[in-house]
Amino acid sequence: MSPLAAVLAVVGLVAVTTVVGLVWKARTGRVTTRGRDDAEIVTPADVGADGSFGEKATLLQFSTEFCAYCPATRRLLGGLADRTEGVEHVDVDLTHSPELAQRFNVLQTPTTLLLDGRGAVRARIGGAPRPAELEASLAEILNTPGDDRVAA
């Protein structure tokens, strides 16, 4: 290959990689919501959590030891749970429990599941959550508890 063609090939690789990076950046941390009637129910025992889940909602975080964004996510979710009544933050380290990763189909960390008061999975966030979207999603869950009560 001529030197010019080789350099152009590398420029092409840079361009493709940049597109991949932009797509990743645009998608990471976004909230995916689920319907509240067909949601899977999660219990503290399912994830080996010592504590209990929140009365109104739970921020269930999955982490590993090799995850640069997990400590920051831990503080973001912990802070939100601390200042919101009835909401708990539970962090599950998957480093030593791949079967949990399988069960909840966790492909990246941090992955956060937003559970309502019943433990039903109402939303999912892959990557470091975006604070505004996270809070909006939690507010939505708190306003529509998932039982027979209909939100105002």
Add this chain to the structure above:
Amino acid sequence: MSQPDLRPLPGTQGIDPRGPRFSAGITAVLLAVDIVLGLVGLQLAAWILLVVIAVLFLWGAVAGVQRHPYGALYRAALRPRLAPPAELEDPAPPTFAQLVGLIITGLGVVLGIWFPVIVVVAAALAFVAAFLNSVFGYCLGCQIYLLLVRAGLIRRGTGAAA
């Protein structure tokens, strides 16, 4: 996305998170040069440069990114000119990324002895990871650790490649 707020796990020495991204930038440039060398037919030069890059990954994976020469270069040349980091980061995730880089480039070095094209393929794969890490803050440990565990390529708990 908000600026990530990174702090090390309790009991670990935190590092400046910009250090590994600076190192990944140098690695990406070296890998790009390596791809060009391989493509123009300078196969021995491409192979030798990939050996050098693999040895640097080995250094990072074994000694940890805090003791890597690029980390020292960052602290000596760049860090004094920058504002202090907002947060410190646990060195385990970037050290894991060094191990992944070592495996990819190591395979390229070994297989490249018989198949020179593998040198270019390995350099291109490692380039994609290093570029994403440096430019976008992509965290290899976040994205592929669980995939490798679930694929059975990492024994659970040990963190070592099987």
